[in-house]
Amino acid sequence: MRQIKRYLRSRSRIIGSLGQPLLFLLALGYGFGSVFQKAGEGNYLNFLAPGIIGMSIIFTAIFSGIEIIWDRQFGFLKEMMVAPMSRISIMIGRTLGGATVATAQGLIVLLISLLFGFHPYNWVLIIPAIPIMFVVALLFTALGTMIASLLDDMQGFQLIMNFLVMPLFFLSGALFPLQGLPKALSIIAQLDPLSYGIDALRDLLIGLSYYGLGRDILILCTVTLVFLFLGSYFFKKIQI
Amino acid sequence: MIKVKNLTKKFHDFVAVDNISFSVNDGEIFAFLGPNGAGKSTTIKMLTTLLSPTGGAITLNDHDPVREPDIVRRSFGIVFQDPSLDDELTAWENMELHGVLYDVPDKLRKERAEQLLKFVDLWERKNSLVKEFSGGMKRRLEIARGLLHHPKIIFLDEPTLGLDPQTRNHMWAYLKELNKNEGTTIFFTTHYMEEAERIAQRIAIIDHGKIIASGTSADLKSQTKTNSLEEAFLALTGKTIREETANSTDRMRMGRQRWRR
Numbered sequence: 001m002r003q004i005k006r007y008l009r010s011r012s013r014i015i016g017s018l019g020q021p022l023l024f025l026l027a028l029g030y031g032f033g034s035v036f037q038k039a040g041e042g043n044y045l046n047f048l049a050p051g052i053i054g055m056s057i058i059f060t061a062i063f064s065g066i067e068i069i070w071d072r073q074f075g076f077l078k079e080m081m082v083a084p085m086s087r088i089s090i091m092i093g094r095t096l097g098g099a100t101v102a103t104a105q106g107l108i109v110l111l112i113s114l115l116f117g118f119h120p121y122n123w124v125l126i127i128p129a130i131p132i133m134f135v136v137a138l139l140f141t142a143l144g145t146m147i148a149s150l151l152d153d154m155q156g157f158q159l160i161m162n163f164l165v166m167p168l169f170f171l172s173g174a175l176f177p178l179q180g181l182p183k184a185l186s187i188i189a190q191l192d193p194l195s196y197g198i199d200a201l202r203d204l205l206i207g208l209s210y211y212g213l214g215r216d217i218l219i220l221c222t223v224t225l226v227f228l229f230l231g232s233y234f235f236k237k238i239q240i
Numbered sequence: 241m242i243k244v245k246n247l248t249k250k251f252h253d254f255v256a257v258d259n260i261s262f263s264v265n266d267g268e269i270f271a272f273l274g275p276n277g278a279g280k281s282t283t284i285k286m287l288t289t290l291l292s293p294t295g296g297a298i299t300l301n302d303h304d305p306v307r308e309p310d311i312v313r314r315s316f317g318i319v320f321q322d323p324s325l326d327d328e329l330t331a332w333e334n335m336e337l338h339g340v341l342y343d344v345p346d347k348l349r350k351e352r353a354e355q356l357l358k359f360v361d362l363w364e365r366k367n368s369l370v371k372e373f374s375g376g377m378k379r380r381l382e383i384a385r386g387l388l389h390h391p392k393i394i395f396l397d398e399p400t401l402g403l404d405p406q407t408r409n410h411m412w413a414y415l416k417e418l419n420k421n422e423g424t425t426i427f428f429t430t431h432y433m434e435e436a437e438r439i440a441q442r443i444a445i446i447d448h449g450k451i452i453a454s455g456t457s458a459d460l461k462s463q464t465k466t467n468s469l470e471e472a473f474l475a476l477t478g479k480t481i482r483e484e485t486a487n488s489t490d491r492m493r494m495g496r497q498r499w500r501r
Contacts, residue, residue: 074323075320076326077324078320082289083338084313084314085310085341
């Protein structure tokens with residue numbers, strides 16, 4: 001299973017996908033900055049940065065989960081499926097690999113946001129933020145794997161993008177504070193696992209939390225386990 | 241080496257493989273022939289643990305692919321009908337990855353990978369990405385990869401499709417040698433009858449999910465009173481081009497999709 005992780009990493013991966021988070025960070029960060037400040041909430045760029053880190057993680061993570069569809073299309077999945085390894089370790093290996101890549105992506109975005117004026121309130125707390133990023137990455141890679149195991153063509157892919165990834169991102173409080181939201185939106189945000197991930201990151205990086213760090217971690221880990229379980233269940237059922 | 245008894249596979253109400261039984265001996269070269277959509281690939285998928293049978297029993301190298309998939313997977317190599325390489329990796333990396341997946345010890349893996357890549361004439365290109373390869377090169381690489389872990393049995397699903405006669409001959413010469421020296425059992429499907437006639441020691445013909453004839457190529461010819469395997473094949477399976485071929489595969493695909501959800 002490690003081997004697969006290694007393979008996933010060694011794969012020539014283009015990190016050109018950094019463009020979008022950067023655009024969000026700069027355009028929104030500077031664009032909404034003044035409004036945010038007037039509303040008395042402080043520096044928007046600081047508030048936004050953890051959200052954008054979360055965004056780049058969820059995008060990369062779900063995409064690497066979904067790579068299974070590509071592998072199916074190009075036939076490589078068959079090679080994996082006849083290999084003498086349990087389906088679970090293949091799935092876990094892929095997920096760990098994907099999550100590692102997504103975490104790296106998150107770290108790069110973190111570094112970039114530091115360049116553009118993001119100030120964490122305590123530098124040491126960046127270190128515990130990394131495992132949180134990894135758990136978030138794991139969660140969404142497992143989700144991606146699960147979805148990809150159920151789909152068998154690319155057509156479903158756009159659908160996932162529009163109806164899953166985008167809402168997960170926009171409703172997670174990545175872009176706005178969760179305080180004082182309309183009731184319906186607040187309930188939806190509570191159902192979105194990414195909310196807790198970003199909340200936890202925000203707690204560690206800028207000392208601002210809505211749900212509380214303990215609850216964030218608890219929910220993140222539970223949901224991750226559930227998705228890993230479901231992901232391996234559906235992966236096991238893939239027949240070619 | 242392979243024993244199959246009353247094997248059946250249904251996709252919903254469509255019977256792809258209908259109660260077939262056959263066996264392949266240790267060290268034998270066995271050809272599995274049939275028109276498109278006859279059930280060849282489905283049978284191979286069941287033998288190689290990719291599909292689970294609806295009914296019947298399989299033993300492969302004395303183990304059951306359903307109950308002991310990992311032991312069975314270790315004992316065979318397979319070359320699929322369509323490519324199954326990782327395009328983003330180099331030829332060498334594809335070999336390496338395969339070796340790691342099959343737990344081949346480091347030193348042996350490198351030696352064997354080198355030997356096989358040289359054999360299929362890809363040694364000079366070992367550091368090129370697979371996506372730059374032509375169809376024939378990919379096929380050769382796949383054959384090399386399937387042999388990397390010294391399988392006791394190798395499945396080849398239309399391995400020579402799209403290869404030029406030079407490569408085809410070269411490949412069969414190597415496989416025959418492998419069969420002679422290491423006793424590797426070879427199970428293959430093909431649409432080239434002369435290939436089956438020349439290479440296989442025993443042949444089974446499947447049509448509409450049933451085995452309609454089996455034996456040596458001489459048996460099949462005398463059974464049908466024909467002069468070549470091609471004629472025997474046509475005598476057994478009929479001359480009509482299969483209109484229902486597309487249908488049955490489509491149905492199979494549809495059934496599979498419905499079943500999967």
